[in-house]
Amino acid sequence: MTEVILTVTNPVGLHARPAKLFVETVRAYKSTVTIQNLSRPQTKELPVTAFNLLQIGVRQGHQIRLRASGEDEAEVIAALTKLVEENFGE
Template identity: 45%
Template sequence: MEMQKVTVTLTNRVGLHARPAALFVQTAARFRSNVTVRSLTRGTPPVNAKAILSVMTLGAEQGHELELVAEGPDESEAIAALKELIESRFGEE
């Protein structure tokens, strides 16, 4: 099984902080696949998308590009759900 990878741009006001980070982690945790996220903008190494502290350390802000990678039985669904969450601006606005 190939891993799924996608690049997304954060468009919400606060980036991946506090509430958006919590929503991101909760969404990733619904899936069995391993999911990692890294900031292409900051050049960070990939971190576990299911760990709130790891996600917060990315320092991802509005306009930053993130790379999401999922590997496992439901990787396509995991990537689709996270991409949709980010593109919906985490329900802001």
């Protein structure tokens, strides 16, 4: 399993376009990826889907933990990290 903790810094958080890019990136790999919003302790660790992203409400400044398992787990985590760190290209 590969794990990373990231801070989301883009203004809308993981919603709308960023959410779309996030889900599409996960779909492009074979590994299963889960996400937990560490800044909302009451939310659960969930698989990355459009609805689940909406459900855990990641806003600007929130910390998220991503966990991937599968043959390309390192690659998918690297791709998602890049996406978040580069503010989804905005």
